[in-house]
Amino acid sequence: MQRAKQWGPDFKVLVGLGLAYSLTQCAAPPAPVATPQKLAAMPQPVLTIQGWPDNNAPVAQVHVVTIPPNYPIEVAVSGQLKTVEEFAADTGAMAVLNGGFFDPANGQTTSFVTVNGALVADPRDNNRLMDNPDLTVYMEQILNRSEFRRYRCGDDIRYDITFHNAPLPANCKLHSALGAGPQLLPDTAQTEGFIDFADGSLMRDAIGSQQRNARSAIGMRSDGTLVWVMVSQTKPDGGMTLAELAELMTTLNVQKALNLDGGSSSSLAWSALDGLADSYYGRLDPIGQPIKRPVKSVLLLPGQDDLNTGQTR
Numbered sequence: 001m002q003r004a005k006q007w008g009p010d011f012k013v014l015v016g017l018g019l020a021y022s023l024t025q026c027a028a029p030p031a032p033v034a035t036p037q038k039l040a041a042m043p044q045p046v047l048t049i050q051g052w053p054d055n056n057a058p059v060a061q062v063h064v065v066t067i068p069p070n071y072p073i074e075v076a077v078s079g080q081l082k083t084v085e086e087f088a089a090d091t092g093a094m095a096v097l098n099g100g101f102f103d104p105a106n107g108q109t110t111s112f113v114t115v116n117g118a119l120v121a122d123p124r125d126n127n128r129l130m131d132n133p134d135l136t137v138y139m140e141q142i143l144n145r146s147e148f149r150r151y152r153c154g155d156d157i158r159y160d161i162t163f164h165n166a167p168l169p170a171n172c173k174l175h176s177a178l179g180a181g182p183q184l185l186p187d188t189a190q191t192e193g194f195i196d197f198a199d200g201s202l203m204r205d206a207i208g209s210q211q212r213n214a215r216s217a218i219g220m221r222s223d224g225t226l227v228w229v230m231v232s233q234t235k236p237d238g239g240m241t242l243a244e245l246a247e248l249m250t251t252l253n254v255q256k257a258l259n260l261d262g263g264s265s266s267s268l269a270w271s272a273l274d275g276l277a278d279s280y281y282g283r284l285d286p287i288g289q290p291i292k293r294p295v296k297s298v299l300l301l302p303g304q305d306d307l308n309t310g311q312t313r
Contacts, residue, residue, distance in 0.1 A: 059238035069224030075176040081294035084269040093300035096269040102296035111179035141193030145181040184246040184257035209242040214266035214282025219254030230268040232282040264293040
């Protein structure tokens with residue numbers, strides 16, 4: 001991979017496929033995607049890495065992939081759990097970010113996943129989820145948790161973050177969707193059953209939202225730019241709370257944001273034009289080594305060969 005160049009005192013910028021941007025800069029919206037030539041010619045995603053809250057005494061490293069409007073993002077799911085590196089190797093993707101929730105005990109999804117218009121992972125098939133008596137009171141909320149969606153609207157690619165049961169926009173078809181949650185902007189943690197209170201006290205916190213941990217998220221800007229974020233720990237008790245992650249997304253000019261599976265699942269694979277690749281894993285073990293956890297589903301950016309030939313799904 002082409003190594004990092006300094007971009008001000010607190011930034012590193014890794015060149016994706018030939019174009020580099022600052023952490024907050026974005027590309028102008030391109031024309032509707034209709035041909036492989038247009039896909040290959042559009043501005044390319046870029047990865048930046050920054051210490052948080054600063055580079056002097058960071059408790060986390062923030063990896064941000066900025067994706068131009070109308071760029072194709074794919075969703076992938078595997079029958080067997082795989083690391084993001086393995087997803088990248090199997091698909092030829094230039095970037096892979098961990099995605100939805102799953103049960104590590106049986107490898108089954110606890111999030112809805114749609115690929116090419118077909119529901120390919122259904123939490124209702126997971127008996128350990130559906131038959132858990134502790135979750136019965138929350139099941140309606142769990143099955144309507146938020147998801148990242150890609151629509152086909154004529155020749156346009158459109159994205160949204162919304163609840164699973166939300167209707168489709170007029171004249172659009174659902175291309176793919178990846179369930180996770182909660183939404184960070186706005187905050188839907190209680191609506192989706194991730195947290196609950198009794199007499200003003202927190203009695204349920206399913207994803208440790210108030211503790212610092214490795215985190216992953218996707219956000220949308222008003223101009224259509226998408227932002228992937230993977231927060232890695234610099235020490236075993238480092239990372240971010242969900243509130244800190246939401247605040248970070250705001251500083252990245254994001255209007256809508258979705259939390260993805262975090263903790264040991266947080267991971268990002270990235271490859272550069274020269275073919276070299278790096279992988280980043282979010283959570284550290286007690287002696288400070290990264291945990292390479294395999295995951296069920298991911299978001300991915302097609303490689304340049306797929307863009308050149310139009311082989312996007």
